[in-house]
Amino acid sequence: MSQSPGLRRQIIRSLIVMALGIILLSIVGTYVFYALISKYLPDSISETWVPSRIELTWILGTTIASLTMAGYVAIRLSRRILTPLNSVVHNLREVAQGNLQARATLDEHAQGETAQLVRDFNTMAERLQSVTREQEFWNAAVAHELRTPFTILRGRLQGLAEGVFAPTSEVFSGLLRQVEGLGRLIEDLRVLSLNESGHLKLDLAPANLAQEISLVVHAFASSLETRGLRIHVEVSEQTQVVCDAFRIRQALIALLENALKYAEPGELRVSANVSKGVCHVSVEDNGPGIAPEIAAQVFEAFRCGDPSRSRISGGSGLGLAVVKAIAEAHGGQAVCRPSGAGGTALVLHWPIELKDNE
Incomplete structure (x- = not known):
């Protein structure tokens, strides 16, 4: 898609065209006028500095034509500049008064910088409305x-x-x-x-991931068994990674609490491995599974696939959001995907080589 010319280029081009038109009208038109007058009405040409009637008529006509041309260019430029600006100003006033649904109109008059201004204003208004909501x-x-x-x-x-x-x-x-x-x-x-706000600080240090996972799993063992969940841990004893061990434990606790509330009785697999410079920690259950449209937002705060389950189990709706925050602070992410047993796998992964969290 070709971009429209910039506002400065439009102004310069319009003024050049207007000046060229007036010059051609004055010079070429005057040459043609006197050529015709000299041939057909030679007596009407004034011999003094005072113009004759026909010359005065030509001067007046040329002036009117030049003013018309200048007015036409000015109107076109003002429509391209002022129409979108007036739309932005009007809707900016509406937003200032609390109407966050106000949007500037992007019509054929908005080009170059004015069109970009309209688009930026509408984007700002949409984000402001989204943040407020x-x-x-x-x-x-x-x-x-x-x-x-x-x-x-x-x-x-x-x-x-x-x-x-x-x-x-x-x-x-x-x-x-x-x-x-x-x-x-x-x-x-x-x-x-x-x-x-970007101020979640991490205490990064080498940690034995197997030991950290073992501590958390041991604390949840009796609660998981009471719920009929048989926990199975798959992690190498020598898995050394760079991370904030406290935050990783906090994330794993949130994952196990989520399984404790929602997973069906059966096997619960906790695994950790390092592949291609990325550490993966996952908690996988056997059901009941999560619909794809819900899986896309399970790590958002207060976004529960089934709000009634959260109320019954006492969940706040923040646990998985904390997992996502900890993953992002480590430069990684948290994902939700179906497991091979018809359940759900919640995976936390981050790169082993981490920069200092300033």
Whole structure:
């Protein structure tokens, strides 16, 4: 697709054409005029500096034609420049007043820099609308996640204060679980916000990946067995990689918690390997699987394929988003793909050769 000429080039070209037209009209037209007058009306030519009537008519006609030509060029230039600019100014005022759906019109008059200005304004307005919509969604989602533990804590504490509940160890254990849940939610939100702003710092160092995975798996062993999940670990004992071991453990914990909530009873495979300079850590279950349209967004915050399952299991919708943030901080990514057993494989991978996270 050929690009339209720049605004400066359009102005220069239009002014050159206008000046050339006026010069030709004045010089060539005057030469032709006097050639005809000399041949057919020689007596009408003035012998003094005062023009005759017919000469005055020619001067007036030439002036009107030149002004018409200049006006035509000015109108065309103003339409190409002012029409898109007025559209941008009008819609910019609409955006300033809160109408984020306002868009400038890109018509045939917008060319060169003015057309690019219209496109950039519309792109900016679309991104602003998207960010505002996402912010509203996040505010509502965070408020929703905080409401349940806050309500439970307030109710139990009020009951303890009024003597409705006896101050037993079971009551305090329940309160502690709610506080721990709030702590995990706050930490997840902190990790996501730091990654979003580019300030998620990593403590990179060589680590034994097999040892790190073993620690996490051991902590989840009893919970997984209770859910009927038989864990199978496939990782070399000598797998040395450069990473932030704490963050990798945090990501693996989120993956196992996700499997604990949603995976069907059966084998749960945790594997790690290094291939072509990239480290891969995956958690693979036997079902129930994830639809392709949902798999594309499982690592987005508060994006649950089945919201009812999240409410029943107590999930916040942030665990897999934290996995994605940790992968990106390591220069890698997190992916969701079908497993060979009809289940789902959640994979975290990152390059072994990492630059210092400044």
